[in-house]
Amino acid sequence: LSIVATPDVEGLLWLDSMTVRSAPTSADIFRTPLSRKDLSSEDVMNRRHLWARNPTFAAIARYRDDLLWATRSWFRSQGFTEVTPPILTPVTLYDSSTAVPIAVNGESVFLTQCTAYYLEALSLGMGPVLAIGPSFRGAESRSRRHLVEYTHIKAEAPFMTLDDGRILVETWIAHLIEQLTAIHQALPDPVRPAKLPPAPPYRVMTHREAADILHAAGCALPENHAIGSSEEEQLSKLVGAPFWIAYPPADTEPFPYALKADDPTRVLVADLIANDGFGEILGLAQKHQSLDELVGRMGADGRDQDPAYAFVKETIAFGAPPRIAFGAGVERLIRWMLQLDHVKDAIPFPRVIRRRIYP
Amino acid sequence: LSIVATPDVEGLLWLDSMTVRSAPTSADIFRTPLSRKDLSSEDVMNRRHLWARNPTFAAIARYRDDLLWATRSWFRSQGFTEVTPPILTPVTLYDSSTAVPIAVNGESVFLTQCTAYYLEALSLGMGPVLAIGPSFRGAESRSRRHLVEYTHIKAEAPFMTLDDGRILVETWIAHLIEQLTAIHQALPDPVRPAKLPPAPPYRVMTHREAADILHAAGCALPENHAIGSSEEEQLSKLVGAPFWIAYPPADTEPFPYALKADDPTRVLVADLIANDGFGEILGLAQKHQSLDELVGRMGADGRDQDPAYAFVKETIAFGAPPRIAFGAGVERLIRWMLQLDHVKDAIPFPRVIRRRIYP
Numbered sequence: 001l002s003i004v005a006t007p008d009v010e011g012l013l014w015l016d017s018m019t020v021r022s023a024p025t026s027a028d029i030f031r032t033p034l035s036r037k038d039l040s041s042e043d044v045m046n047r048r049h050l051w052a053r054n055p056t057f058a059a060i061a062r063y064r065d066d067l068l069w070a071t072r073s074w075f076r077s078q079g080f081t082e083v084t085p086p087i088l089t090p091v092t093l094y095d096s097s098t099a100v101p102i103a104v105n106g107e108s109v110f111l112t113q114c115t116a117y118y119l120e121a122l123s124l125g126m127g128p129v130l131a132i133g134p135s136f137r138g139a140e141s142r143s144r145r146h147l148v149e150y151t152h153i154k155a156e157a158p159f160m161t162l163d164d165g166r167i168l169v170e171t172w173i174a175h176l177i178e179q180l181t182a183i184h185q186a187l188p189d190p191v192r193p194a195k196l197p198p199a200p201p202y203r204v205m206t207h208r209e210a211a212d213i214l215h216a217a218g219c220a221l222p223e224n225h226a227i228g229s230s231e232e233e234q235l236s237k238l239v240g241a242p243f244w245i246a247y248p249p250a251d252t253e254p255f256p257y258a259l260k261a262d263d264p265t266r267v268l269v270a271d272l273i274a275n276d277g278f279g280e281i282l283g284l285a286q287k288h289q290s291l292d293e294l295v296g297r298m299g300a301d302g303r304d305q306d307p308a309y310a311f312v313k314e315t316i317a318f319g320a321p322p323r324i325a326f327g328a329g330v331e332r333l334i335r336w337m338l339q340l341d342h343v344k345d346a347i348p349f350p351r352v353i354r355r356r357i358y359p
Numbered sequence: 360l361s362i363v364a365t366p367d368v369e370g371l372l373w374l375d376s377m378t379v380r381s382a383p384t385s386a387d388i389f390r391t392p393l394s395r396k397d398l399s400s401e402d403v404m405n406r407r408h409l410w411a412r413n414p415t416f417a418a419i420a421r422y423r424d425d426l427l428w429a430t431r432s433w434f435r436s437q438g439f440t441e442v443t444p445p446i447l448t449p450v451t452l453y454d455s456s457t458a459v460p461i462a463v464n465g466e467s468v469f470l471t472q473c474t475a476y477y478l479e480a481l482s483l484g485m486g487p488v489l490a491i492g493p494s495f496r497g498a499e500s501r502s503r504r505h506l507v508e509y510t511h512i513k514a515e516a517p518f519m520t521l522d523d524g525r526i527l528v529e530t531w532i533a534h535l536i537e538q539l540t541a542i543h544q545a546l547p548d549p550v551r552p553a554k555l556p557p558a559p560p561y562r563v564m565t566h567r568e569a570a571d572i573l574h575a576a577g578c579a580l581p582e583n584h585a586i587g588s589s590e591e592e593q594l595s596k597l598v599g600a601p602f603w604i605a606y607p608p609a610d611t612e613p614f615p616y617a618l619k620a621d622d623p624t625r626v627l628v629a630d631l632i633a634n635d636g637f638g639e640i641l642g643l644a645q646k647h648q649s650l651d652e653l654v655g656r657m658g659a660d661g662r663d664q665d666p667a668y669a670f671v672k673e674t675i676a677f678g679a680p681p682r683i684a685f686g687a688g689v690e691r692l693i694r695w696m697l698q699l700d701h702v703k704d705a706i707p708f709p710r711v712i713r714r715r716i717y718p
Contacts, residue, residue, distance in 0.1 A: 052485050069431075082424045084707060087470075125409075359670035
């Protein structure tokens with residue numbers, strides 16, 4: 001591939017993608033990245049710095065800005081304060097083998113996998129808080145829904161239960177869909193989706209109900225097993241609209257989430273699964289009020305003894321109200337709303353697992 | 360230090376910092392962190408997760424949110440699109456020894472030191488762009504103005520000269536000061552500054568003029584030397600108001616900045632220095648239009664041959680308009696506006712050079 005400039009108007013080239021021959025210029029990049037005969041997917045990825053000259057790419061970048069602006073405005077109007085949690089951290093949400101490690105001044109820490117520990121500390125003093133920033137995953141999951149570096153919308157709010165949180169999230173999504181309707185209509189043809197996502201409210205099914213639906217469809221889920229991507233996709237086809245899966249088995253979820261009072265084998269967690277096979281787009285949880293319960297759950301992998309996690313315990317050592325946390329991936333939201341093929345189409349410079357970091 | 364809870368009202372403790380004995384509760388933390396007899400500075404840093412229960416801390420966090428909201432609103436009103444440049448990058452702005460390195464899947468890259476290469480690529484397709492996110496510095500500079508991880512307001516705009524950029528920046532700062540006046544008045548007493556920063560316009564002095572002023576005050580600056588923190592402080596006292604230092608020697612500045620047409624030993628750069636010794640708060644530059652000039656400047660340390668920088672050259676290979684870039688540190692802005700002792704007081708979980716990363 002050689003990118004050759006044929007400027008029609010000297011000095012205006014940078015405004016007109018059509019004058020950069022072989023540069024991606026239309027929807028087929030987003031729909032079928034491998035179909036363009038003279039461009040491999042890797043060629044396109046290596047010329048990402050020229051993509052902003054492509055009207056389709058620029059439209060998605062503007063859409064992203066509008067979606068984040070609408071999100072910030074809405075949470076601000078609901079009394080949330082936007083805060084800045086750290087990227088460099090000694091703690092992880094999942095097993096540390098799934099985080100991106102980094103040595104800073106000889107000390108082994110991680111790039112943040114989830115900022116919830118910090119948002120929890122802030123929200124217990126300040127009330128509801130929001131943070132929109134990068135999160136990192138080191139796990140070897142190369143799917144259409146995963147990036148090494150992605151943008152995470154995180155919020156924590158005290159004095160809310162899981163049900164309150166579900167209403168909060170659905171109200172925000174309803175607001176987004178309403179705000180973005182006009183924006184969708186103004187999108188250039190190649191990227192304008194055929195339809196808007198279905199508006200809330202969404203059906204709530206328990207994890208047990210989901211397992212029963214899968215079982216009835218001939219796809220048995222082992223007892224106390226997480227619902228994976230392929231099961232989500234199957235459910236998505238069966239249900240036909242976005243839906244929540246609530247109360248998964250405690251063993252399949254990270255330690256910060258509260259146990260269900262009437263069934264302590266389950267946790268107060270609800271994941272929102274998109275329609276049309278776009279998979280999980282956000283997770284919501286109610287968190288421990290009891291220090292004993294928290295420490296008990298941390299003990300499963302010894303984190304209760306790890307000094308790096310001392311502050312997590314201290315944060316609720318003086319008491320804590322019922323409260324919720326949620327996290328949504330911006331690229332997954334955009335992929336769902338615009339029906340894009342891959343989350344990498346929703347961020348200007350994607351960092352894809354096992355691909356070199358360039359440009 | 361032991362933090363002991365004495366809850367007056369069971370279940371409401373987290374709302375009332377006064378019930379956590381020995382936890383920082385008043386302005387002396389921010390004014391003289393070492394003066395509180397039973398708390399070392401390190402004790403305070405290690406209990407940062409409890410600080411949000413301190414009204415002064417919470418007020419600064421809310422101020423930070425208001426400042427960033429006012430910034431986003433203003434740039435949006437001026438037609439800027441907010442974009443998301445990557446954190447993981449193969450390229451650095453300054454010498455790579457001053458960046459934070461990281462191995463990702465066996466590949467050696469860096470945490471972003473400056474996102475300008477990516478904003479440049481986007482702005483040449485999309486028009487003016489803004490990005491607010493983390494930047495990282497690995498240099499061993501332990502001052503009241505440096506953090507390993509800080510929040511960087513970055514913007515790039517095509518069709519602007521250095522002078523246009525100065526007006527853009529001054530108009531934004533004037534807007535901030537105006538917006539924050541009412542917010543200042545509502546701040547709790549300990550953190551409310553005695554005065555607002557002086558509003559623009561600010562005096563513009565050339566680097567040569569600054570050197571002459573220093574010389575006249577008995578502090579000679581060697582020819583072609585950068586103006587460092589101590590010289591800035593001296594100038595700050597002599598001038599008494601914020602001021603710009605324009606056209607520093609090319610050898611003291613990174614390669615992306617354009618040479619001054621009538622004096623190619625100087626670059627089209629202007630740094631804004633705050634009053635009262637708060638030092639540099641932002642840097643502004645006009646960038647190369649000529650690929651030859653860019654490649655020539657990259658050659659100084661061999662980056663013209665480094666394949667990681669190929670996209671930087673390709674970005675302007677097809678022509679480029681006059682355009683500007685600027686970067687401002689959020690913690691420095693807040694420190695200046697609230698007259699805080701240290702930038703670490705302006706971010707909830709500071710990452711200070713040579714201090715362990717905790718909480």
